[in-house]
Amino acid sequence: MKIGVFSVLFGQKPFEETLDYIVDLGLGAIEIGTGAYPGNAHANPAVLLASDRRLKAFKEAIDRRNLVISAFSCHGNPLHPHGATAKAHHKVFEQTVELAAKLGVETVITFSGCPGPTPGPRRPAGSYRPGRRNSPRRSTGSGASA
Numbered sequence: 001m002k003i004g005v006f007s008v009l010f011g012q013k014p015f016e017e018t019l020d021y022i023v024d025l026g027l028g029a030i031e032i033g034t035g036a037y038p039g040n041a042h043a044n045p046a047v048l049l050a051s052d053r054r055l056k057a058f059k060e061a062i063d064r065r066n067l068v069i070s071a072f073s074c075h076g077n078p079l080h081p082h083g084a085t086a087k088a089h090h091k092v093f094e095q096t097v098e099l100a101a102k103l104g105v106e107t108v109i110t111f112s113g114c115p116g117p118t119p120g121p122r123r124p125a126g127s128y129r130p131g132r133r134n135s136p137r138r139s140t141g142s143g144a145s146a
Contacts, residue, residue: 004029004070011041015058018042019065029070030062031109034099035092036076043072045095049102059103071107072096 007030010018022030032043048055062069074096076089093110100108 002028002068002070004031004068006031006033006038006073007042008033008038008073011039015042016061019061019067022067023065028066029068031071031073032069034072034074034096036074036089038073038075040092043099045092045099048099049095055102069103069105071109072100072105073109075109075111077111 004027005022005025007018007022010021011033013021019030034040034043034045043058048058074089074092076092078086078090078093080086080089093108096108100106
């Protein structure tokens with residue numbers, strides 16, 4: 001078993017600095033955000049898929065440190081009621097699956113959930129909001145938070 005970390009926590013650090021930090025902690029695996037809600041600070045599928053050189057350098061940076069990619073995460077919402085958001089999140093999902101296949105990563109993590117039933121909400125109902133007493137938001141069914 002390898003213990004790892006979700007690299008999105010270190011999105012402000014450069015990729016290789018993040019990898020070094022993870023190794024220094026004694027961890028052996030990394031889950032990497034590839035877009036949508038977690039962002040793609042360390043792995044932009046469109047960029048990596050467009051360049052064999054960049055893809056190879058990305059993989060080698062991980063391999064040199066004896067790390068494994070436990071998963072790619074593209075927590076988006078392809079069911080979002082706002083068409084542009086749904087389309088963008090679905091595209092990230094497709095690119096992430098392609099990237100995972102090229103790199104032999106067996107797990108792609110996603111989720112879906114729709115904002116409340118009114119046209120204004122833009123966050124998934126029941127979403128977790130850090131800093132809010134560490135409790136999930138409850139939907140009242142009207143799109144407002146309880």
